[in-house]
Structures are given as structure tokens and as C-alpha cells.
Amino acid sequence: MALYYFGIYTLMVKHKANNNNTNTRCSESITVYIVIATVLSAALVYSQAYSYSYKQFYTFAQTQNPALSLSNLIKEGQPHQGSTAALVTLIDFSDLQCPLCGRFVKATEPQINSTYVQAGKVALVFEHLPNRGFDSLPAALAAQCTNDQGKFWLYHNLLYKNQGPIDSGWASKDNLKKFALQVPGLDIQKFNSCFDSQKYKPFVESNLALAHSLGFTQTPSFIIVKSDGSNSQQLLGPQPFPEFKAVIDKELGA
Amino acid sequence: MGEKRKKGDSMNLSNSSRRRQSITSLKTTIPLAFKMVFPNPIYIAIASAVFTTFWIVFNVLDQLLFFSPVFTFYLPDDAIAGFIITNITSALMGILVAMNVYVIRNSGIKLDRSLFSGSILGIASSACASCSSIGFLIISTLGGFGIFATDFLTNYQTPLRVVSIAILLWALYSVHNKITKPCILDSSYPKRNGETQRKRQPQQQQQQQKITSSTSTLKTEKDPTLTRDDII
Numbered sequence: 001m002a003l004y005y006f007g008i009y010t011l012m013v014k015h016k017a018n019n020n021n022t023n024t025r026c027s028e029s030i031t032v033y034i035v036i037a038t039v040l041s042a043a044l045v046y047s048q049a050y051s052y053s054y055k056q057f058y059t060f061a062q063t064q065n066p067a068l069s070l071s072n073l074i075k076e077g078q079p080h081q082g083s084t085a086a087l088v089t090l091i092d093f094s095d096l097q098c099p100l101c102g103r104f105v106k107a108t109e110p111q112i113n114s115t116y117v118q119a120g121k122v123a124l125v126f127e128h129l130p131n132r133g134f135d136s137l138p139a140a141l142a143a144q145c146t147n148d149q150g151k152f153w154l155y156h157n158l159l160y161k162n163q164g165p166i167d168s169g170w171a172s173k174d175n176l177k178k179f180a181l182q183v184p185g186l187d188i189q190k191f192n193s194c195f196d197s198q199k200y201k202p203f204v205e206s207n208l209a210l211a212h213s214l215g216f217t218q219t220p221s222f223i224i225v226k227s228d229g230s231n232s233q234q235l236l237g238p239q240p241f242p243e244f245k246a247v248i249d250k251e252l253g254a
Numbered sequence: 255m256g257e258k259r260k261k262g263d264s265m266n267l268s269n270s271s272r273r274r275q276s277i278t279s280l281k282t283t284i285p286l287a288f289k290m291v292f293p294n295p296i297y298i299a300i301a302s303a304v305f306t307t308f309w310i311v312f313n314v315l316d317q318l319l320f321f322s323p324v325f326t327f328y329l330p331d332d333a334i335a336g337f338i339i340t341n342i343t344s345a346l347m348g349i350l351v352a353m354n355v356y357v358i359r360n361s362g363i364k365l366d367r368s369l370f371s372g373s374i375l376g377i378a379s380s381a382c383a384s385c386s387s388i389g390f391l392i393i394s395t396l397g398g399f400g401i402f403a404t405d406f407l408t409n410y411q412t413p414l415r416v417v418s419i420a421i422l423l424w425a426l427y428s429v430h431n432k433i434t435k436p437c438i439l440d441s442s443y444p445k446r447n448g449e450t451q452r453k454r455q456p457q458q459q460q461q462q463q464k465i466t467s468s469t470s471t472l473k474t475e476k477d478p479t480l481t482r483d484d485i486i
Contacts, residue, residue: 250323
């Protein structure tokens with residue numbers, strides 16, 4: 001973008017300088033500069049996309065992180081679904097207030113679930129990355145409290161289904177308690193005491209620390225890793241199913 | 255009082271008739287601006303290049319277009335409105351850049367400022383579709399105010415984009431004025447023309463000498479003040 005404006009500005013200056021002795025060369029050079037600026041901008045976009053993909057595939061591919069092994073994540077108490085014997089783990093770093101996380105849950109997650117999680121090939125693990133607003137942390141604490149009673153995914157889906165604009169009040173403490181009332185089989189007294197005491201605040205903060213140590217600031221962010229914590233690969237943003245399929249198939253085949 | 259009211263009424267009438275005239279004249283001047291600029295394949299190429307670049311940038315920022323691991327474009331339900339706005343913004347950007355280049359090439363008029371403000375607003379609001387990536391940076395540097403800023407940009411993304419389209423439309427209106435004004439004849443045209451012809455006679459003589467000495471180039475590209483009669 002800056003290239004466009006710089007190019008156009010340069011043309012204006014040059015044109016003004018040459019305005020007295022007008023010739024066709026000047027007007028032709030304007031077009032040449034504009035085309036060059038456009039091509040450079042396109043090249044910039046492409047190179048950024050390429051470097052992003054490079055980072056995505058090769059930065060983490062060679063490292064092994066025991067903290068990301070499925071057994072360790074389950075031991076720590078991370079919400080998860082799918083077989084504990086799955087070959088690959090998909091770790092989802094999300095914020096319950098984030099609209100793009102909502103897009104992933106509605107558009108891509110059902111396909112991953114039916115294709116890989118139900119088939120026992122992939123285990124899906126949720127990590128909290130509450131960085132979008134003031135109500136993000138209470139939402140994460142409430143969701144983690146439902147995990148005590150095995151109701152995390154019901155509550156998680158309920159929140160994304162009823163998601164509103166960030167910090168508009170839809171995820172206020174009172175509303176989070178009201179949403180908990182809608183989860184069938186949830187012991188509300190246990191939930192309220194857990195939520196009010198902020199029992200899982202250190203846990204959510206440790207999730208945040210892990211996300212930052214991995215360089216994640218964007219939600220949703222994903223790590224696709226072999227279940228022993230090796231050969232991890234990143235995907236950033238609410239990417240469509242074909243992107244996940246390409247990485248998961250590679251992990252399953254590797 | 256009565257006379258004043260009559261005067262006021264006649265003023266209102268003349269204002270409303272002017273407005274009507276200007277609206278009806280837009281129907282002819284906007285297509286005229288397009289006819290003047292876009293028969294030239296260079297401007298079509300510029301508009302297409304700008305449209306394509308902005309379309310890619312906007313859709314990458316909106317997380318609809320992915321280059322890797324596989325090249326994918328997808329359009330979830332929640333992104334349809336944004337995608338339509340993105341297409342309109344990109345198309346307007348393409349047209350505006352091409353028209354502005356036409357203006358620069360054919361006259362010494364400055365580039366329209368609203369092109370910058372409109373495009374910057376469009377880019378900023380679409381960048382905030384995936385605001386969380388810069389959100390952390392803003393939050394960590396600006397604290398609570400940063401959260402307010404990113405919340406505002408994310409929650410009001412669609413209205414902000416509509417505002418950017420409005421600004422781009424205004425830019426289109428002003429740039430089309432710059433293109434077509436020298437060609438419009440008004441009621442005082444013969445008189446004005448007579449005056450300008452008389453004033454310009456010595457200048458034209460000089461120009462004639464220059465033209466005969468240089469290669470055959472169009473008159474309109476040299477002098478933006480030429481009227482339609484001169485062109486014809």
C-alpha cells in the first residue's frame with residue numbers, strides 16, 4: 001500500500017518538475033511507475049504469504065516439546081476430546097469472545113471432528129488464550145470450571161453459539177452463570193463456588209504463558225503435533241478444513 | 255415580509271432546481287468520465303492491477319484466502335457481508351487510481367486526498383477482521399485503552415467499511431469532476447469561450463510553434479484548460 005502511495009507521490013513530484021517542458025515520456029513513466037508499484041506490492045504480499053507458510057512448516061517441525069504430549073496435556077487437566085490413543089493431537093488456542101474462533105468452531109471444527117476425532121485418529125485439546133477483551137478471562141475461568149464436571153465442550157459450544165460483540169456484556173459474570181444453568185447435568189452450586197473463587201486463574205495464566213512461549217498472539221492458533229509431542233506444526237487463524245487436512249494427513253503419514 | 259418570503263421561495267426554488275440539475279448532470283458526466291478514461295487499455299490495466307492487489311490483500315486480512323499449506327479460498331456465512339464490501343472497495347480503488355492517473359497525466363491537478371483517506375479507512379477496518387494478531391501488541395503497549403481500541407475496530411468493522419465506501423464514492427465524484435469539467439458547456443459558454451480565445455491567442459501561437467517542432471501528440475494532454483471546441 002505504501003508503495004502505491006510512494007509511487008504515485010513520486011510521479012506527482014516528477015510530473016510537476018517536468019510540467020514546463022511537457023513531453024509524452026513523463027506520462028508514460030507514470031504508467032510504468034504505477035505498474036512497478038503494483039507488481040512490487042503483489043510480490044510483497046506473496047513473499048509474506050510464503051514466509052508465513054515457511055514458518056508454519058519448518059520452525060517447529062524439528063523441535064520436540066514434552067509439554068505438548070497428549071498424556072501431559074491430559075494430566076494437566078486441559079479439556080480434550082477424542083481417543084487418548086490418537087496418533088496426532090490438535091491443540092486449539094482460543095478465546096471464547098473471539099469472533100474468528102467462533103468461525104472456526106462453526107465452519108471447520110465439525111468437519112475435523114467427523115473426519116478425524118470420531119475416527120480415533122486425532123485428539124482435540126483446548127488451551128485458553130483470553131486476550132481479546134475484559135470479559136475473556138471470566139469466560140475462560142467459567143469454561144474451565146465446567147471441565148471439572150466433564151461438561152466443558154457443551155459449555156464451550158453454548159458460548160460460541162450465543163457469542164456477541166466483544167465486551168458488549170454477553171459474557172458478563174451474571175450471564176456466564178446463566179449459560180451454566182442451560183448445561184444439562186451441571187451441578188450449579190459446584191460451578192458457582194469454583195467460578196466465584198477464581199479457582200482456575202493460575203491454570204488459565206499458565207495456558208497464556210505457554211501460548212506466549214510458542215509465539216502465539218493471534219486467536220485462534222493451532223498446533224498439530226504427534227501425540228508424543230514431536231514434529232509439531234503451526235496453523236494460524238480460522239483456516240478452512242482443506243488446510244487442516246493437509247497438515248493432519250502429513251502428520252499421520254509421517 | 256412578503257417580498258422577503260417571495261425572495262426566499264425563489265432562492266429555494268433555484269437551489270432545488272440546481273440540485274436537480276446537478277443530479278441529472280451526474281447521469282451524463284459519470285458515464286462520460288468512464289468513457290474518457292477507460293477506452294485506453296493502459297487505464298484498464300491499472301484498474302485491474304489495483305483491484306486484484308487490493309482484493310488479495312483484503313481477503314488475506316479477512317482470513318478468507320490462504321496460500322498454504324494448500325491454496326484455498328472459502329466464504330463462511332459470517333463473512334459474506336464483509337466479502338461484498340471488500341469487492342466494492344477494491345473495485346472503487348481500481349477505478350479511482352486509474353482516474354487519478356488519468357488526471358495526473360492530462361493536467362497538473364493534485365491527486366485527490368479522499369482517495370487516501372478512503373483507502374486507508376478500508377484497509378484499517380479490514381485489517382481488524384483479524385485484529386487479534388495486532389490486538390495483543392496494542393493491548394500490551396496501551397493496556398486497557400488498547401482493548402477499547404481493538405474492540406471498537408472489531409465490533410464496528412462493517413460500519414467503518416461502509417464509511418470507507420462512502421469516502422471512496424466522494425473521491426470518485428470529485429475526480430470525475432476534474433475529468434469532465436473542462437468538457438461541460440454552460441449558458442455563459444460562448445461569452446467565456448470568446449474571452450478565453452482572445453486571451454489565449456498569443457499562448458496558442460507559441461504552442462503551435464512547439465507542436466510543429468515536436469512529435470505529433472494530443473493537444474488535450476498538453477493543456478488542461480482547453481474546451482470541448484478546442485478538442486473538436
